Amino acid sequence: MSDLLFARSQMAMSLAFHIIFAVVGVGMPALMVIAEGRYLMSRDPLQLELAKRWAKGTAILFAVGAVSGTVLSFELGLLWPTFMEHAGAVIGMPFSLEGFAFFTEAIFLGIYLYAWKRIPPRAHFAAGVVVAVSGALSGAFVVCANAWMNAPAGFRMVNGQVTDVDPVAAMFNAAAPSQIVHMTLASFAATGFAVAGIHAFALRRGTPHRAFHRAALQIALWVGLPAALVQPLSGDWSARSVAERQPVKLAAMEGHLKTGPAAFVIGGWPNAATLEHTGAIEIPGALSFLLHGDPNAVVKGVDAVPPDERPPLGIVHLAFQIMIACGSVMAALSVWGAWRWWRRKRGSGSALPDDRRFLTAVVLAGPLGFIALEAGWTVTEVGRQPWIVQGIMRTADAVTPMPGLVVSFALFTALYIGLAVTVVFLLWRQIIKTGVSQTPMGFTSELPIPTPGSTASYPTP
Template sequence: MSDLLAARSQMAMSLAFHIIFAAVGIGMPLLMVVAEGLWLRTRDETYLTLAKRWAKGTAILFAVGAVSGTVLSFELGLLWPGFMRFAGPIIGMPFSLEGFAFFTEAIFLGVYLYGWKRVSPRVHWLAGALTAISGAISGVFVVMANAWMNTPTGFRMQGGQPADIDPVAAMFNPSWFQQTLHMTIAAYLATAAAVAGIHAFMLLRHPADRFHRRALGIALWVLAISAVLQPISGDHSAKVVAKTQPAKLAALEGQFRTERGAPLRIGGLPDPASETTRYALEIPRGLSFLAHGDFDAEVVGLDQFKPEDRPNPVVVHLAFQVMVAAGMALMGLGLLCALLAWRRRGLPRQRWLLWLIVLGGPLGFVAIEAGWVVTEVGRQPWVIYGLVRTADAVTPMPGLAVTFTTFTILYLFLAAVVAWLMWTQIINAPHAEGHGQHEEAGHAIA
């Protein structure tokens, strides 16, 4: 394994691990705030128990996310000094603001966790709401920096170096809105789907459990809403990518030749040797309309770029297909649950539906992981699109395969510990005893 491949693999593995906790840090506070809000409105103690249980899980995942995020910040400097040397003065502002938002989230999460008997119920709920808001803002700032890597602005080149830097213009680059919107909705969708899957599984074991039915109801509402909004944001993203990163669009759609009325491909396997995408179901002129809003618009193909400037169409296309398939499956699941709930005027109880929800539980995070493969691999061979190549940004330090192997083992161990903690402390904890404790705490607050 070359040092460049080892560095890319280590960064990819670290990002793939951290992004799960980053998404949960955005999505879980919303769920716990909704649960506490329902308790404030109805005084149903089940909602209070649920808010406390979800808050405990949020705290565990927040702590792991903080550790993995810190590792990533060190890796940026240690593995990619060429990138930081060029980009540091330009995108330092969103990273600084992300730190501020992160500490704000930590402060209000602390108030939420330890303030049950120390502040009024409404102030406590407000602390949770501010945790949810600051968590979402923290994610927005990070994605702003990534969007700048895809569409770098806010400076001009002078003598091979950036000059006249405008950090605000760099933050609000052409891709910032579509990327932050798409990722934020994805975080809510993935978290809600995972939570719904867990509680649906528990309902298969204990069908009459009121705690898990309340939890499933909240998660399904968030899932249904975000699953419908996500394709809308995806459509906007496709149009922005078509304008700012045509090579990425061509790779993710398996579009080798520039043509008008380009078809939209579903499935298929790109073959760079023959420059065709085999076995795909093609919708005539669909890609031209999706990318440009015109069935006869010209779509730029990979043939307009030098071979060394092209992303890997096989990886990018397959990852994009996985992302879209997972997202569409969740949208269908959300609409099905909403329809059945409307017809029954309540949460449906069919076992086959619960099994569908369980199977759909991981799909949100599958879509997130695949989507980040599309974003990152689709930008290659550039770490800063059109300006700095990935190969020129990597550290000259040898032996990176050793650190990649070490960190992989560490992350696998940490993942096992987190899974064990979540199962024993949150998911499979005996909430009969916990309900009594939470009910006593609820009377103390009231």
């Protein structure tokens, strides 16, 4: 492997690891805030238990995400110094704002974790809302920076130097809105489905703490199902944005190899040498119709650019197909859940937690959100190759000249493996193990429940 490939592999591994915690940092605070809000309205102690359990998990995952995010910031300077030299002044604003949002999230997460008995309940709930909002903003600012790499704006290149920098125009580039919406929905969908899958498994197995897991499943589905249902619309928006600004990436995603009316390609493997498909199912004119409303509209194919400007076709197309498949299953499950909920409201069906077929489907779909997330980021990053900044700077020109990148690749791989083992152990010990040894049904209606807005503290579970 060349040093360029080692550098790209290291960044791919780092991003694949960190993105999980970044997404959880957006989704989990929403779950715990909803649980606490329901507790303040209903005085149901199970909701308080949920908020506290999910706060523990959020803290653990936030801490590991902070470590992996710090590592990523060092890697940008270590592996891609030329990129940082030219792009740092342009996209420094979203990175700075992301740091501000991150520290805000950390401060209020500390308040949320340690001030249960020290501040009024409504103030505590407000701290949780700040955690959720700042987590979402943190993700949005990072996506702004990535969107700039796909649709560079806010500067001019004069004799190889960046001039006339407009950081606001760079941050609010043309690709940012669709990517932010798509990523935020993906965060809620992935987190909601993963949490729902865990509690659906407990209900499917016949746990003695059924009421606890029913309440958790309900909240997780509230977050995950609507996001998954709306996600295809944001995906269509993102695809249209890519078609306008990165037509070769879209061609690689969709498997559209030769310029002309574009079919919708399902499956198959593109041959980069012959620009032919193997084993694909094609729906003639479907992609042209989706993009332009005309099945005969001409769409640029991979052949529109020289071979050295084409991304790896097989990887991009396969990752896109995986993302679409996972998203479609999640959207279908959302429709099923909405239909069952509607029947239940009309009094002609059982509650979702009592439907064993639905619970089985939720368990199986639990990891799909994160699989789709990883596949989607593969499409975003690999599909932009050979450019690190679309049309401006090639990845090969941005990599460090320092030799021996295999060493850093091995060291960082070991670091991430260690972090992964640590996360699993901590979650098992702090969340799952305590959930077995300390019955969540230990709450009773006789506990001194504080009224919203009072200065009384929360009861200790």
